[in-house]
Amino acid sequence: MYSFIRSLNYFYTMVYRQVKRFLRARSRVVVSIVQPILWIFLFGMGMGGVFNFQNPMIDAFIRQQFNGLDYMTFLLTGIVAMSIFIGSFISGVSVIFDKQFGFLKETLVSPAPREIILLGRAVGDSLVLLINASIVLTLGFMISNQLRPEGVLPALSYGFVLSIGFASLGIAIASRMNSMEGFQMLMNLLIMPLQFVSGIFFPIQRMPDWMQIIAKINPLTYAVDGIRYWLTGRSEFDPMIDIILLMILSIIFLVIAMWSFRKATIED
Amino acid sequence: MSDPVIETIDLVKKFRDVVAVNKVSFKVMRKEIYGLLGPNGAGKTTTINILITLLKPTSGQAFVDGIDVVKSPEKVRKKIGVVFQDPSLDVFLTAYENMYIHGKIYGLGGKELERRIKELLDFVELKPFADKVVRYFSGGMRRRLEIARALLHDPDILILDEPTLGLDPQTRNKIWEYIKVVRKERGITILMTTHYMDEAEFLCDRISIMDHGRIIAEGTPEQLKSIIGSDVVLIKFSDSQKPMCLDNDLDGAIISCRSVSGNRVELVVRDAVKTLPRIFEEYERKGLVIEEISYRRPTLNEVFIYLTGRELRDSLEDQPRPIHRWR
Known part of the structure; x- marks a missing residue:
């Protein structure tokens, strides 16, 4: 019991640090909120125009293609998932930052178990991303009337599981790398295909067959689908299946990250 | 004299084909200030990194307070306070927050932690800067904060890796003063590395001179000087x-x-x-x-020249010297 309380203390400390640190970097706060908003406005309005024919028949048909949602709502729910996904995946960069600026050593010589430190980092980064996502969602409620307020909390909990998974994967990759530039380039390379083949921008059912297969093995797909379900009531898969797959995946990534972080020494 | 607080036995660390530490054995007794002295690349920091559980030795053993650093790293980590050679502060947090996080990670909390943070920030004369972000601190201020942080959890053993590297003379004197006071008032054991002769001579009770991964001489500064x-x-x-x-x-x-x-x-x-x-x-x-x-x-510099045929630091003497292997 005593050691559990102590672990909780270590955990809370790392959460505190990650959150404090994020809030102190104002540019990061601004960018991580503005970026999804730009997507919604610039891409959403532009693309939304293409799908708006001012004809009830055609518009109903088009909505049918987007799970029964107007394009703006479809995109917006996807962008909420996307902002959490990208934010959590690249949050691993802070491990490389801490390597270069030495703070990692400070945590590695401390008596706190490395697994707890890792979990604290992942949860701390995830909390920040959920706050961001809530801000984006608030804006969403202003521009779409198809969103369900009662779905916000379940949607955010899907987002949390997604975030833990990809933050862990990011940390696992980062603990093996030394170059921030290299990490960022690798992340960009991975993020691009994952976000396009996930149902954020266009529905999976309209993708070519080969792409649908990729979409179905892309973990992000289930987060997008689940979040979209809770926010609008429309989805392609069963939301229970979404969350189960997402949880299994996040746990796998977390275990990989713990293993990888535990082995982290200053040799690499 | 009591049992050694730190002991290494035939410690060896190889990095690929480079032998960084080659059969290093020494003992640090309770409440003494023990120095590892030698040029850059002599293996001092590698030895320290093994003792603080960041590196595993290739062979040999190391004990901190009787605990094997390879077998029970977690127990060793509780005993030691470390000031690294390279900076290790979170520069986006304030001095107080850096201290607070350290305290929490070492299991402190509440009013007691708050009191200790204030006391130690006061000790290193950083109290007025407690709520300033570390990014704006000078090198000397950062070093002082790191020393305060290393003392926060009241370790039995303080390990300092090149504590005054790159600092101006006034700051160096201040840090020396802190180290002396710490030993006197807290009675803790200090293991430090340095490549400054004067520092080793002024602070250390006993010194090991290291070169190319080996200890080439050990003793009190007086004993070492009497070698030559x-x-x-x-x-x-x-x-x-x-x-x-x-x-x-x-x-x-x-x-x-x-x-x-x-x-x-x-x-x-x-x-x-x-x-x-x-x-x-x-x-x-x-x-x-x-x-x-x-x-x-004689100074320890002359001892070093006598033992190795080389200068420890570049001096103004323009006599021919062998090619330096140290960076």
């Missing part, structure tokens, strides 16, 4: 004469001799007070005129 005899004599000749060493060691009174810049020779002698008149006599007999003569106690 007691005194160093510097003789300056007039400009018209070529400085030269005597071919006679005066019945073993002169231990070594070499020419240095400024038309001078440097002699290491057993007892300068008794040998000086004989040196005068001997040079006079050879027809050489001594313009100036001085003598002093």
